Amino acid sequence: MPSRPGLVFRGKVLPETSLVMAIVNRTPDSFFDKGRTYSLQAALDRVDQVVAEGAHIVDIGGVKAAPGEEVSAAEEADRVLPVVEAVRAKHPTLVLSVDTFRASVAEQVLAAGADLVNDAWECPEPDTFDVAASFGAGVVCTHAGHLPPRTRPHRIAYPDVVADVVGTLSGLAARAVAAGVARESVLIDPGHDFGKNTRHSLLLTRHTSALVETGWPVLMALSRKDFVGEVLDLLPDDRLEGTLAATAVCAFQGARVFRAHDVAATVRVLRMVDAIRGIAPPVVNVRGLA
Amino acid sequence: MRLAFVPSAPLLLPALGGGPEELRSACHQAISVLGDDVVVLGGASPAGWRTGTVDATPWGAPGVAAADPLPLPLAVGSALLGDRPHRLLAVDGTAVVLPPDSSVLVVGDGTARRTDKAPGHYDPRAEPLDTQFAEALRDGRPEGLLVDEVLAAELLVAGAAVWRTVAATVAEPVSAELLYAAAPFGVGYVVATWIGS
Numbered sequence: 119m120p121s122r123p124g125l126v127f128r129g130k131v132l133p134e135t136s137l138v139m140a141i142v143n144r145t146p147d148s149f150f151d152k153g154r155t156y157s158l159q160a161a162l163d164r165v166d167q168v169v170a171e172g173a174h175i176v177d178i179g180g181v182k183a184a185p186g187e188e189v190s191a192a193e194e195a196d197r198v199l200p201v202v203e204a205v206r207a208k209h210p211t212l213v214l215s216v217d218t219f220r221a222s223v224a225e226q227v228l229a230a231g232a233d234l235v236n237d238a239w240e241c242p243e244p245d246t247f248d249v250a251a252s253f254g255a256g257v258v259c260t261h262a263g264h265l266p267p268r269t270r271p272h273r274i275a276y277p278d279v280v281a282d283v284v285g286t287l288s289g290l291a292a293r294a295v296a297a298g299v300a301r302e303s304v305l306i307d308p309g310h311d312f313g314k315n316t317r318h319s320l321l322l323t324r325h326t327s328a329l330v331e332t333g334w335p336v337l338m339a340l341s342r343k344d345f346v347g348e349v350l351d352l353l354p355d356d357r358l359e360g361t362l363a364a365t366a367v368c369a370f371q372g373a374r375v376f377r378a379h380d381v382a383a384t385v386r387v388l389r390m391v392d393a394i395r396g397i398a399p400p401v402v403n404v405r406g407l408a
Numbered sequence: 409m410r411l412a413f414v415p416s417a418p419l420l421l422p423a424l425g426g427g428p429e430e431l432r433s434a435c436h437q438a439i440s441v442l443g444d445d446v447v448v449l450g451g452a453s454p455a456g457w458r459t460g461t462v463d464a465t466p467w468g469a470p471g472v473a474a475a476d477p478l479p480l481p482l483a484v485g486s487a488l489l490g491d492r493p494h495r496l497l498a499v500d501g502t503a504v505v506l507p508p509d510s511s512v513l514v515v516g517d518g519t520a521r522r523t524d525k526a527p528g529h530y531d532p533r534a535e536p537l538d539t540q541f542a543e544a545l546r547d548g549r550p551e552g553l554l555v556d557e558v559l560a561a562e563l564l565v566a567g568a569a570v571w572r573t574v575a576a577t578v579a580e581p582v583s584a585e586l587l588y589a590a591a592p593f594g595v596g597y598v599v600a601t602w603i604g605s
Contacts, residue, residue: 404593408593
């Protein structure tokens, strides 16, 4: 098994195993949790819970991805900053990510101790990389079909979606490094559903290895998304099995980090896949060996 | 002569996890009484001096299979000794000639039928036999390690041959200590030391 690229965010070194980035939304309207963790206390409780369940990274979001109520940069910062400050104080070694496409919000959360900027929209504000670099923080480079933030794909087509994603993300990652972000602090994310129809997302899932072969560590954000829903004709509440199936397929091909709502289940799936791949040993190994 | 007795479970191999802490530390405590130039005794066919490699790949450990893998008991003994100088002797139950000041690591274990989940399922005859072995090791009685060959086969006693060799080769020790006797996975493990046989 070839060794995997190192992952370090502001001095926090992550293990070589497959990793879970837990979703914590300080939003009233995200598609799955629908405001369950909108209040500050609920968000903080959720962070404690996902840490206990084995999350390696916590990703805090203040703006839902889909079109909807306009959230100003000030309002977004008001939502995420108190969470970052409280979590940083309580979990000093946890890798803390913030889901934002705004450089100004990124700057405030990094100043408050966040480690990673998860930009899901192809970095529409070029300053984001410079801001991350100035704090020694990391970035997620995400393919969003070249669409503006918070838009849905409409009749979008690619001559070769895998090549488009590989090319776009290789370029974004190189830009991040050129801006001064450390190589081991860059993740790439093909952006399932973002600027893609279901068949595009399935193709990218099937060809995960093409992304892994770029050498950049791959983040997969699959959790309960519409491509799972369309494959199975199920609403978000019933998309866990489909999500975990896609998770296993991507992990087996070498994707490294999985952004997930269902942390405990994802941790188990990844532990199983890592053992199958020979990356991590069984926790117990007695059968037939006593 | 100084002897240490340890089990021959593959899970004691570091590449397979090394086994439960309590068992592993008892094994290392037993080995600590041995002097330099240890002779490892393990039941394997054909009998005789062996050289080779500790290879856990046959049990699924990662890595490339060795061209000269040691038989299991000799591999476990060799792995437990690590860098300490040692020689490896496969035995078949008959007596062997060892210098009187030898340090000997005896690798073998008891029945494998102690519980319903044991490798050989439960057999009510297993625990009394394992108790016999444990008491023989505790009291320093070589003849207590002897077991009927048919019964040993029925109860999956992996140590039967090496213990017959010990009984045929080694005199009663001046002191004996039983460090561990349990069957955490349904296999009877014993760890002991004999000084001054």
